[in-house]
Amino acid sequence: MVYATDDKTKTQHLLSLDGANERLQLYKADLTAEGSFDSAVDGCQAVFHTASPVLFQTSNPQADLIDPAVKGTLNVLKSCAKMPSVKRAPKHWYMLSKTLAEEAAWKFANENGIDLVAVNPGFVIGPFLQPSVNFTVEEVLRLINGNRAFPSDIFRFVDVRDVANAHIQAFEVPSASGRCCVVGSMVHYTEALKIMHELYPNLPLSGNWENYETFQPQCKISQEKAKSLGVNFTPLEVSLRDTVECLKEKGLVSF
Template sequence: MQGRFCVVGGDGFIGSSLVNSLLHRGFSVHATILPTSGKEDIHYLQRLPGAHERLKLFNADLRVEGSFDSPISGCQGVFFVASPTNFSSKDPENEVVGVAVQGTINVLKSCVEAKTVKRVVFTSSSCTMSPLNEEGEMNNNPSSVESFWTPVNYIRSNQQQFPVWPYFASKTLAEQTAWSFAEENNLDVVTIGPSVVGGPFITPYIPTSIQILLWFLPGKNGVPSSIVRSILSLFGTFPVVHVSDVCHAHIFLMEQPAAQGRYLCLADTLSVKELQQFIIKRYPDLKITDMLQDLDSSFPINTQYKSDKITDLGFRFNYGLEEIYDDCFESYKKLGLLATE
């Protein structure tokens, strides 16, 4: 893989890690950041090894058509990582779901206009591949996990069960929009759906997915257990993956000529009971809440929820559950957020 690549959403958790991975491999990178970002907000990107010579940052907004023309111009590949995250919005249908769908069209239009883009790797989410059907029943025997589409109407109708439904709906509808656009415009698009992403982070804020992985920490370091309950309801399991594997998988799918369609990206799945046992055994001095007190431990493990499609193509995951949590905790320690007995 040679040339220049654009990372749309380079200031996010996965996006910044992907920029770092591409620079480490010697590539030139165009990365888009939110227009509200100032110099003091993006120092973590500007200080990456190789950034001074090979990284160019662009302000771009998913809501603005043509906003991505300049950053994508001259790039042979685009990693489309950006996604709206304003989940406290009073109008999530327009400000989250609507922005995600229109933003997908805007970015892919710029890819077509550039005429140099050979492939787009679209960062979707495992939340678009729920085994639930429109009646809320779980299918545990799929021919392919990637054949599932999360039932948007069902999760919209059950918002108490799915408190982050705007995210689930926005990612699902945005990916479906990407596939429709790609077919209509003869654009080579491959999508990847990471599960709950952990590991180290270089952003100045704590990524939401890290907070989800560490929801059992006391205080304000995690997220409400209802978020975890919605994940269990959606998947029948708690799926996790390391951010380094996610970045490597993106690059692998960009490079691999045989890649096509959708790819789930997860390294491990487990129940809440299994997670609690793992945390207590591996980190005996860590102060945690009782995970089973707020969560129903009877959620079945969906053993068919695996990343077979990408591994069958030749990709290998390098990080397991231990590394995912070790690196999360290491980042928290640096911020002074871990409490021990």
């Protein structure tokens, strides 16, 4: 499902994938319009609803975040409920709007007999297909370019390929159920900067991070459920390297 299907900058990277001519169909839909997903869902055995607006500053959070997340999720599920072919519908969430959306999704799924699996990823990095960067990779890009002071916080990193695999396993493994946290590494951001410095010594990283006093995570996120589905997490070093290499390949950084 792609918004603005007439905009080639939004679709060309998808249409260029191997086998796209035979196996890929794009549908235009509106998250907030009930019935908008009916034609896309018709005939599917599984539905992966994997995105929703990511904004930290907005003058209208209800319209920009809550409605697209909650109504969008319910509208996808309502379309699923109409189609007897749909067997399972994995979903992943982000912050408050995603929490509200997940609560609404579980309520609707339980009331309508939909087999729902929730995949909850952390801070997603790794190589990307589209020509522009998404929010999480943009944060890495800003640090590389020196446009952002590094955040003094614990980050829950996960490779985008592991997130994709978790969604596939959530559909294919019969025992998959409930909620599944997908987080590969939980470290202070300076640890990530240290890794990038070791991989790319000439990288002009932001801030005086080498002398910054770090702190350890105050909690742990279990990988048990994700690993039980067959998810083998990519090392953070590999994810960061592949993120930077992808940025270089697309001409977004040079050093």
